Amino acid sequence: MIIENAMIVSNVEIAIGIWQMTLLAPEVSSHYKGPGQFINILSADSWEHPVRRPMSIANVNGENINIIYKIFGNVTQQLSQKVPGDSLNILGPLGNVFTGWKTKRTVLLGGGVGLAPILNLYESCPNSTLIIGARTADEHFMEHEPGKNIFLTTDDGSLGVAGNVLTVLENLDFNDQIIIYACGPKPMLKAIQHFAAKNSVKAQLSVESYMGCGLGLCQGCVIERQNEQMKKHSYHEKYTLVCMDGPVYWSNEVCFG
Template sequence: MMIQEITIVSTVNEIAENTYQAKLIAPKIASVCKPGQFINILPSETWKSVMRRPMSIAGQNGDEIQIIFKVVGKGTQIMSRWKSNDKVDIIGPLGNFWSGLEDKLPILLGGGVGIAPILYLHNFLNENSISHYLVMGAKTKCEHFICHNPEDRVLLTTDDGSIGIHGTVIDGLKNILYQPKDIAEMKIFACGPPMMNKFVKRFAIENDIECYIALETLMACGFGNCQGCAVERNVDNKTDHSYRQKYALVCKDGPIFNAKDIVKC
């Protein structure tokens, strides 16, 4: 179900270095959205670009949805300056969502702006009392906004070792796997920058762990028209398949894929 909704900005706060959290009153979308899905945003009424800006839903509470974003260009700069009661035009919820949450022990891995959908999934699992691990990675402690709390199965990693485990989310993951757990009983849910996704995918395949990754590929239309978000699928014989069997669209078939089903994250 795809809904266009004029939402009201509730709050916008800088929660970490160059990282903003915006809460939008969006009753229609809030009533149906699920962890892993995204919205397509018109940053302002005078936005000149034909392309909206895709953002993962980072949380839902009653009539409100949250997004968490980094300012990288014009659209996100406008969004960081939204004021309470501003009206914002969004379309959503778009894309597929994480499922099979109770089949195995979920291991959640988030990095960069990929923390947004992973945080939504983390809170959803907590609300439904589904035991899981959360590993959040960043370059340095200034980019983190939750606490390192191994007792509660929440692990932070930093490239520079300024907080939590020194290293990447893979080091956080190894920290969990070194505990006596059966790998076959675990399932990874991940979202992060392409480099992180690449290593998570490789680690999961090498260790035979089921793994579902949400991709945040560059997008244009956001609903399957432009083919701008195509990713190559893993198919046995390339010549025997149609274009759609060989390529998936992140906006329509994703953003979540089984890591072994796509060639490159």
């Protein structure tokens, strides 16, 4: 992994509160392994926000890295004020990648800030069924095109299917040959985990837990493993670090509490 001062090429609001930033990062992009990986961003060279913020890689195009981010707090607000020519210190590429998508019929689900890795994977498997959820129409920047297997959902019914990504998933004509890939808020991942277990379907989930260093040092991103075979009550058998072991897990590997 690399630390690099990346230059901002563009930074555009693509939906209400959702931004896309392109970074020129020749070193980090040259080590990129695939959809699922992320970078850890230092927004300013000061003590104001000393902890990096993780952002999934939405796309790598030559030496350029794209991220898609939603404004949540101070750092994402700061990011939205950056202009082309500014630089950002980034650490990456970090984390593992989605696997197995070349051999199965794939269903891709993204919700909230979990869009980026899912859209990245969709570029690699465009024949997938794509289901993207948001609270309201303003937060979407794609078209609802059921004929092309692209489904948008909104909590308030203002665009696409009223409901959430599960509303579409549960009504799909699927068989046990599908494989699900998902990223989004914890309740969404928990519901997909439940769906996968109930229907004996495989699912890989990209987990966006709180994170600090991205290097396994601070232990800030720990989540619990599902481990029925645990012989000893050891820390490493019971817990996993999202930054080092993830962020992508099989749905039956982890617990969401």
